[in-house]
Amino acid sequence: MSASARKDTPEQAEFRQYCRQWLAQHKPGEPPVRLPQSPLEIMTEPQLHYLQAWQKSAYEAGLIGCDYPQEVGGGGRGDCQRIANQEMIAARTPFLPNVIGLGMAAPTVFYHGQEELKRRLLPRLFSGEDIWCQGFSEPGAGSDLASVQTFAERRGDKWVINGHKVWTSLAHFAEWMILLLRTDRSHKYDGLSYFVVPIRAALGKGVTVRPLIKITGETGFNEVIFEDLEVDDSYRLDELGKGWQVAMTTLLHERSAGELQTPRAGGMKSGATHDTNSRSLIELARTTRRGEGRAADDPVLRDRIMRAVIREKAFEQTLRRSRNQALLDHPMRLPLQNKLLASELAQEVADTALAVAGAAGSLYLADDNAPAGGQWPMAYMNSFGMTIAAGTSEVQRNILGERVLGMSKSK
Amino acid sequence: MAQPNDFGFGEEAAMLKDAARKFFADNLPVAALHQLVADNHDPDRGPAVAWREDLWRQMVELGWTALAIPEAAGGLGMPLVAVAGLVEELGRAAFPCPLLGTLNATFVLAACGDRAAAALDDIGAGRAATLALTNRDGDWNPAATELRASGGTLSGTAWFVQDAGKVDRLLAAAHTEGGLGLFWVDAGAAGVRVHGDAIVDLTRDQAHVSFDNVEAVEVSANALAALNTAFPAIWTLLAADIAGAAEWQLQTTVEYANTRKQFDRPLGFFQAVKHPLVDVMIGIDEVRSLLYNAACACDTEPEKAGQYAHMALAAASDLAGFASSRSVQYHGGIGFTWECFVHLYFKRQKHSQALWGDGAWHRARLAEILLDTAA
Numbered sequence: 140m141s142a143s144a145r146k147d148t149p150e151q152a153e154f155r156q157y158c159r160q161w162l163a164q165h166k167p168g169e170p171p172v173r174l175p176q177s178p179l180e181i182m183t184e185p186q187l188h189y190l191q192a193w194q195k196s197a198y199e200a201g202l203i204g205c206d207y208p209q210e211v212g213g214g215g216r217g218d219c220q221r222i223a224n225q226e227m228i229a230a231r232t233p234f235l236p237n238v239i240g241l242g243m244a245a246p247t248v249f250y251h252g253q254e255e256l257k258r259r260l261l262p263r264l265f266s267g268e269d270i271w272c273q274g275f276s277e278p279g280a281g282s283d284l285a286s287v288q289t290f291a292e293r294r295g296d297k298w299v300i301n302g303h304k305v306w307t308s309l310a311h312f313a314e315w316m317i318l319l320l321r322t323d324r325s326h327k328y329d330g331l332s333y334f335v336v337p338i339r340a341a342l343g344k345g346v347t348v349r350p351l352i353k354i355t356g357e358t359g360f361n362e363v364i365f366e367d368l369e370v371d372d373s374y375r376l377d378e379l380g381k382g383w384q385v386a387m388t389t390l391l392h393e394r395s396a397g398e399l400q401t402p403r404a405g406g407m408k409s410g411a412t413h414d415t416n417s418r419s420l421i422e423l424a425r426t427t428r429r430g431e432g433r434a435a436d437d438p439v440l441r442d443r444i445m446r447a448v449i450r451e452k453a454f455e456q457t458l459r460r461s462r463n464q465a466l467l468d469h470p471m472r473l474p475l476q477n478k479l480l481a482s483e484l485a486q487e488v489a490d491t492a493l494a495v496a497g498a499a500g501s502l503y504l505a506d507d508n509a510p511a512g513g514q515w516p517m518a519y520m521n522s523f524g525m526t527i528a529a530g531t532s533e534v535q536r537n538i539l540g541e542r543v544l545g546m547s548k549s550k
Numbered sequence: 551m552a553q554p555n556d557f558g559f560g561e562e563a564a565m566l567k568d569a570a571r572k573f574f575a576d577n578l579p580v581a582a583l584h585q586l587v588a589d590n591h592d593p594d595r596g597p598a599v600a601w602r603e604d605l606w607r608q609m610v611e612l613g614w615t616a617l618a619i620p621e622a623a624g625g626l627g628m629p630l631v632a633v634a635g636l637v638e639e640l641g642r643a644a645f646p647c648p649l650l651g652t653l654n655a656t657f658v659l660a661a662c663g664d665r666a667a668a669a670l671d672d673i674g675a676g677r678a679a680t681l682a683l684t685n686r687d688g689d690w691n692p693a694a695t696e697l698r699a700s701g702g703t704l705s706g707t708a709w710f711v712q713d714a715g716k717v718d719r720l721l722a723a724a725h726t727e728g729g730l731g732l733f734w735v736d737a738g739a740a741g742v743r744v745h746g747d748a749i750v751d752l753t754r755d756q757a758h759v760s761f762d763n764v765e766a767v768e769v770s771a772n773a774l775a776a777l778n779t780a781f782p783a784i785w786t787l788l789a790a791d792i793a794g795a796a797e798w799q800l801q802t803t804v805e806y807a808n809t810r811k812q813f814d815r816p817l818g819f820f821q822a823v824k825h826p827l828v829d830v831m832i833g834i835d836e837v838r839s840l841l842y843n844a845a846c847a848c849d850t851e852p853e854k855a856g857q858y859a860h861m862a863l864a865a866a867s868d869l870a871g872f873a874s875s876r877s878v879q880y881h882g883g884i885g886f887t888w889e890c891f892v893h894l895y896f897k898r899q900k901h902s903q904a905l906w907g908d909g910a911w912h913r914a915r916l917a918e919i920l921l922d923t924a925a
């Protein structure tokens with residue numbers, strides 16, 4: 140029995156068994172094309188379709204949305220998404236394409252949307268038929284998110300939206316956007332409101348989506364421009380002027396610290412050939428030649444590799460510890476560290492791998508001689524997406540210092 | 551064997567930890583500790599053994615020194631995760647006493663087999679003990695001893711013996727005709743001389759102990775095997791002491807950063823103060839997660855215990871240095887004084903940092919396991 144299975148309730152144990160059996164039979168085959176390292180870099184229709192088909196089958200089998208009520212398309216279970224996640228990861232399935240939908244939009248719509256809206260939107264979100272994106276950041280509003288200027292003006296029971304969003308991941312495929320905007324210019328926080336907006340239906344009719352090229356050369360995020368886009372008032376979440384509170388629900392779940400667990404799928408990346416974790420780092424060090432011996436014989440590299448290994452183990456064990464009340468102090472102390480730890484760990488592991496690879500770390504995806512198919516330089520570059528997006532590491536440290544340690548707000 | 555998800559840290563362990571916290575806070579709050587151990591600031595002061603033996607007696611009465619004695623040997627056989635909880639509190643209180651030494655000796659004796667039964671009985675009866683394993687160079691390898699045994703008597707000097715001025719028994723490693731043995735020695739026996747070291751840490755004492763044909767009971771003829779079995783637990787408990795002390799350093803420094811104002815702001819407003827303190831907190835949390843994982847491995851997955859304990863103490867040793875440096879720096883001038891309590895923990899942590907292997911040493915050992923043996 141696996142370690143994680145030992146404390147299952149009977150319902151969880153039965154569900155785990157079910158997931159395991161289903162995955163053994165239905166895990167999708169090899170992808171037809173090279174997949175990116177994360178769903179945020181899905182660039183082409185063939186990539187999208189392969190991943191959407193996988194999400195749909197996993198949803199129909201009950202592995203996604205497990206803990207949401209059945210009325211909104213969920214599985215009506217209690218504390219079972221965790222189980223499905225563990226089993227998907229163990230089975231090394233591909234990742235789920237609708238990450239922003241599952242991780243951020245779903246809990247936000249669930250906690251703040253009207254009943255009718257939830258019933259309409261959530262099933263297609265869970266199945267991955269509707270891809271979602273998040274319209275928060277703007278050219279002038281990044282870390283200081285509450286300074287967004289995109290504006291919605293009331294006209295009867297409609298709203299007319301004008302503004303400019305940037306870094307909008309997956310907008311090029313998205314049907315829907317969760318949108319933080321301003322309905323009142325005189326109050327910074329209380330002037331914010333929150334909408335869901337059908338952007339795909341409005342392409343060319345008030346919405347323009349333009350791809351931005353990432354540091355890796357990939358696309359995946361976009362700028363989105365609103366020009367007199369009309370939306371219905373029924374697409375508003377919660378009350379007017381409550382946008383900031385709603386956004387907090389989104390951000391909490393984005394950082395994996397919210398109530399509802401985000402469905403997570405396995406570690407299969409780039410045609411399932413190369414992981415970029417400490418195990419593959421060790422493999423790289425054992426197989427890379429340096430002088431007469433291996434890179435793994437260099438004392439400085441050995442120390443760096445062990446630092447990364449220890450940090451990865453600490454992260455894993457912190458997740459484990461956060462489930463034992465008796466070993467916790469402040470309730471938010473560990474959950475609020477998740478995003479920061481995961482992103483900085485990924486960066487350290489990839490950085491160390493490049494040091495191990497040495498000159499061969501210069502070789503990129505298309506080079507036949509690149510170690511691990513060029514995934515390490517890619518992972519290192521992509522790791523900065525993680526330390527910047529979803530609240531930069533600096534902002535995360537502000538939050539921890541202020542909310543957990545009670546230090547004075549840096550603003 | 552797999553570990554239980556909750557580390558096996560349940561209600562009983564939580565109660566023990568709470569009780570320990572209360573005991574230390576009630577009996578030796580930091581101001582009283584300072585009075586007890588910091589009365590002499592002379593940098594040329596000689597060795598000192600400052601502790602409250604009456605409180606130690608109470609700890610013995612509470613059964614804390616017998617926690618780790620296996621049930622089969624008449625002890626409480628508490629899992630290491632529970633003992634680690636107690637030791638975290640010991641570190642948080644920077645409490646001067648020979649508890650770690652006594653527990654460490656217990657782990658080694660428990661790995662010795664039948665011949666160590668009487669020695670374990672001594673500990674069960676309330677005798678305090680410590681390990682005498684180290685050579686003059688302070689080598690961190692478990693059995694770098696300079697002692698020699700022949701004809702049932704020990705000769706030579708053991709170095710860096712922790713809390714030697716507070717114990718009744720010594721567990722010494724010595725070269726024998728047949729290899730390396732372990733010996734149980736009465737600290738008051740004829741020929742034993744405890745030479746106190748003048749050390750920086752005020753919350754511990756340390757000595758080099760010379761043996762001149764001292765009568766000793768051999769409890770194991772294969773010291774290496776016993777020490778290798780016991781050391782993961784020893785490293786893990788030191789990590790727990792460090793984590794507890796670091797939490798005191800964090801909370802005390804945060805409190806200061808929240809009250810002291812400069813440039814019309816509390817110090818904690820400034821990110822050059824705030825962010826490193828968050829990193830201290832993260833460091834503590836990493837160490838706590840790693841040390842409970844290591845303790846749980848000692849309890850349920852012994853084949854992984856060494857590896858996980860190296861991880862825990864490597865991280866803890868680095869944390870001891872980092873938390874200490876930040877605690878003094880962010881107190882400013884007052885942090886540089888003898889009067890500010892911060893120095894007590896600073897000195898304890900710097901001592902702990904290099905006690906049973908520093909970060910680099912443990913990472914080097916871990917690398918041998920992960921990089922040099924077959925995958």
Ligand SMILES: Cc1cc2nc3c(=O)[nH]c(=O)nc-3n(C[C@H](O)[C@H](O)[C@H](O)COP(=O)(O)OP(=O)(O)OC[C@H]3O[C@@H](n4cnc5c(N)ncnc54)[C@H](O)[C@@H]3O)c2cc1C
Pocket residue numbers: 179272273274275276280281282283305306307308309360523524525527528529530531532533534537549550821
């Ligand atoms: C890969 C990727 C995907 C993204 N996807 C989306 C998306 O789908 N939707 C969306 O809305 N946004 C998205 N973003 C945007 C992301 O949320 C912002 O980039 C982020 O919030 C930072 O804002 P900024 O880029 O304006 O940087 P700035 O806020 O200008 O920050 C620049 C630097 O200054 C530092 N800094 C700023 N304020 C402080 C402070 N108070 N204290 C200390 N340091 C500070 C930052 O840490 C950073 O190092 C994505 C970003 C990336 C990289």
